Amino acid sequence: MSFDNDILKSMYVKMLLMRKFEEKVAQLFSEGMIHGTMHLYVGEEAVAAGVCTALGDHDVITSTHRGHGHSIAKGAGLTGLMAEMLGREAGCCKGRGGSMHFADFAGGNLGGNGIVGGSQSIAVGAALAAKMKKTGGIAVCFFGDGAANEGSFHEAANMASVLKLPVLFVCENNLYGMSMPLSRSMNISDIAVRASAYGFPGRTVDGNDATAVYRAAEDARDYVKQNGPMLLVCNTYRISGHSKSDTNVYRTQREIDAWQAKDPVLRMAAFMLKNGFSQAALDEADETAARDIESAVAAALQSPYPDARTVLDGVYA
Amino acid sequence: MSFDNDILKSMYVKMLLMRKFEEKVAQLFSEGMIHGTMHLYVGEEAVAAGVCTALGDHDVITSTHRGHGHSIAKGAGLTGLMAEMLGREAGCCKGRGGSMHFADFAGGNLGGNGIVGGSQSIAVGAALAAKMKKTGGIAVCFFGDGAANEGSFHEAANMASVLKLPVLFVCENNLYGMSMPLSRSMNISDIAVRASAYGFPGRTVDGNDATAVYRAAEDARDYVKQNGPMLLVCNTYRISGHSKSDTNVYRTQREIDAWQAKDPVLRMAAFMLKNGFSQAALDEADETAARDIESAVAAALQSPYPDARTVLDGVYA
């Protein structure tokens, strides 16, 4: 099947930015420049890139604790994200949110969430608003395999179904919720089965293949607009540790290596080379992405830390 | 299929007691003798009778806001229940609980619950205790079709499944959650489908047929002891209003009449007559049940209201 070159390029650039953004923040973290913790998306970039590239202007997303990739894929400004990581006033949340709370309401990202499962019904509400306001948009809810075990998933899925709301539930199945393997957190192997409990379709796709994710998301979006919710499970793998405190005791290096070999960014590059892109074009994209990240860091570092005297500002509207 | 006469008799007596108990409390309520509200089980008696009769000594149940029937079927003393309705010191909960909180720990009833879905994970915990203590017992969780939409159901079902605990989830599908018909509260017609989301079996049975419920529960109990959780959906109907404040605006008299014609108590009587019981035997059971209820009322009315000076007693162990 042929693929629009612009779309391929766009996805590839997003994936490069995600990867380089996180390489950079990992480095800044190890240099003591970043406070707190972070949840890296390394290895899962194809999901956000594929899904978000398939979305339109009126579509919104809800994100997670592992949301750097969602934000970048949905088009948030890199300086705002980097400054947010660094806790600066120029951050997308003015340094108040940090890594888990990237948000870009102007761009349709309703925000990350530190609560696993916390955004599922929020996406339902966004879809309800879209329906009531007749925007024609859909709401995409990203969540993890672990989050699929929260009661919030069940309630949100059922609510969306009975109200026939345009919600696309995107389960990023990276096989673990922290140290808990999927095989021990649920007794089913295909999470998409869960959709049948709510009377809507569920579909599973290779989450390391951005083009497959894109096509599935495009189809799902059409379906959702017409019919109400759907579940799209993207099977992928978290290459990084769960968070900065993870020592990976619950999995083998072999397993990590095997998935590293399926790196979605390299896979995308290979696909593009096969589909008419030159190595030079890819190299250029790579360099541009690297430059974009560097300049985001530079700009972010220019920004001051918030003035402690403003700590109370903005609790209420 | 032949049926043990003692079991038939036992189920029938339980059903008679449930019906007469509730006729009596409805009357006492209308006379202003009972405070608060109550949720009657009229029309659903076959479920509790069938399930509880299939249970063994070490099995426990968790009940609901509509729990009079569960309590009677699990063998709680009638005086204690009636006194509880009347708010008396001799109540099973010393008048502190009331209609929604019937409990009989000695008899394996872990209590009613005013929170829809509130007991689902409690049953999981009871099953975990049974497993750890190797009692050989199972935990039966009664809940409604409406409760199947609470997140608590999802979490409890999944937890029981991955921990492989002996829990029998019994969904009393009476087609409504208060005013909400099943058809609008979920987009599936057979609730048993939901079991597949957790990798355990779900089965649906005619909940107005006590013998069918009994057999299904017996099989389910065997399954659960060996394999972990299972879902048994009992399709039935609530003849009474949801609670004392219900004016039935959300359903037709025709629908109620049609189900009244399927009255599980009459159906059981007819079955027994066909299976060797005499009308005289049934009449005697009826009279005995009526007498039992009357003497429970008489005994309950003998009991004083709790002394207001004891209001603070017993908050802590």
Added chain:
Amino acid sequence: MGALMRQITYANAINEAMSEEMRRDGNVFLMGEDVGVYGGAFGVSAGMLDEFGAERVIDTPISEAAIAGTAVGAALCGMRPIAEMMFSDFVTIAMDQIVNQAAKMRYMFGGQVSVPMVLRLAGGSGTGAAAQHSQSLEAWFCHVPGLKVVVPSTPCDAKGLLVSAIRDDNPVIFVEQKVLYKETGGVPEEEYSIPLGKADIKRRGSDVTLVAYGRMVPLCLRVAEDFATQGVSVEVVDPRTLVPLDTETLTASAKKTGRVLIVHEACRTAGFGAEIAALIAGSAAFSRLKAPIMRVCGLDVPIPFSPGLERAAVPTPERVAEAIRVLLK
């Protein structure tokens, strides 16, 4: 309120506030369990389905967490949802959405967004509904920055405050009093609103200040009348909104009378009365106090079913009167 003012119930007043705001603003809608054809468990939304249709009076499955979360999501996207928890006790299932999401989003997202929603909770005891259907949980929400908390005591306040709550750009927890639903009171015909954060002196007096809210206000007013016949002048201050709290009016009254009794139905320990007492004890009014600050609150006990126990578990006129006598000693 004038003698000619029409009398309507607390429930009707709430219904009017919702209906008027829904007529005025297409973004306002109501959602909850049995709010449609049933008209709400207490009849508060009776008739609204007929007027506004099922698209704006939304019956939901029994899923409190999703009700709250759906409201949050809709509010983020420009709607002004009113979500109902049938009994305030069920809010325990929805706390994440209220506390971690609605309350924090504006601040946590650096002011990008506001969350204009109202969560209506039917609270309190007195109906024989027992431990899991009778709680007064307002103090929890007062302890969550980002939320506003309202507890109206009269039909007039209920309507005027709910209008303001719906128009407010923040998440507002609106705690209704089940036992007041059928009580009537004067409510203006014409449109009006009552600002959040302004206490109302329900009765002026000079000897002792009673601070009470919700259903404790009518109770305290009755006690105050009794004392008036004995020549004791009792002031009854109803904060109406707990967050934001009109501390000025409270401390002014405390200064004036020098004797403060706080009355609420919620159980005593860590109830909102403690905050009021602490505020006064930490304020300039402290030095004007003639007696220790007293509280008459619900007992620290789950609400029991049996009627006599249920009554004993919450403040009675006798306990309030007794406390006033102690204060005056």
Added chain:
Amino acid sequence: MGALMRQITYANAINEAMSEEMRRDGNVFLMGEDVGVYGGAFGVSAGMLDEFGAERVIDTPISEAAIAGTAVGAALCGMRPIAEMMFSDFVTIAMDQIVNQAAKMRYMFGGQVSVPMVLRLAGGSGTGAAAQHSQSLEAWFCHVPGLKVVVPSTPCDAKGLLVSAIRDDNPVIFVEQKVLYKETGGVPEEEYSIPLGKADIKRRGSDVTLVAYGRMVPLCLRVAEDFATQGVSVEVVDPRTLVPLDTETLTASAKKTGRVLIVHEACRTAGFGAEIAALIAGSAAFSRLKAPIMRVCGLDVPIPFSPGLERAAVPTPERVAEAIRVLLK
């Protein structure tokens, strides 16, 4: 504590309490997210899976409501579960099970049963985890009759109080302090327990009473040392358990010094400090007070991410010192 006492961390102290009780009583077990091979998000249960096996150190799916409910059900049936919420903020998902079920069952069921369980919550800010991972929610639980609430400030207290909590026949909310996990302190080698409901005077003094708990205790002790060098004698009282509360020790100290400052990290409005202030303001100590009761608390704001803001949102030594100076004026 003697100089020769071995020093272990707060996290290790908690681990020891759990492990010792699990050795002693086969009914005690631990459940939660990542408590097994991961050893808990903060390493508190490190090694326990190896010693006790997966049957007694139970990794659960991410389902906080079911974790709490499973613990309740197991407790009803004779077990003594310890359930962990990885961050206290996640307890918002489990409130029904704690508040409506665990806390009320004994009373509501007429004393038929007890619910011996411990819910461990990792609370507080200071790790850059932002608004949804940094809350101090203990006041909520203090407002729920039927629960006990513990907030230990030292490794020694953490161990001794957790032992008592596990042995207690009631549901106990055990709020651990994330920023203290790696702090060390003297802990006896031999078995011991510390009764719930007994305050500890962490430092004796005569000029002013600081009431503080959790991580605010070491902070207040440092401030007290500073004042000592200036000739001001500061008493630091750590209630350790908020419910039941040792009001006697608190009011005795208030009477002695006549000046009271309450310090907690939780945000101020409707925090537990209000209850302490109200208790003192309503007690016999009232007439002995030489100054208004003061509180230094977390600000009424979601915990911000940026380090400088995060620090500014909770009590600092400077704010505590400033309040002491005001009290002494």
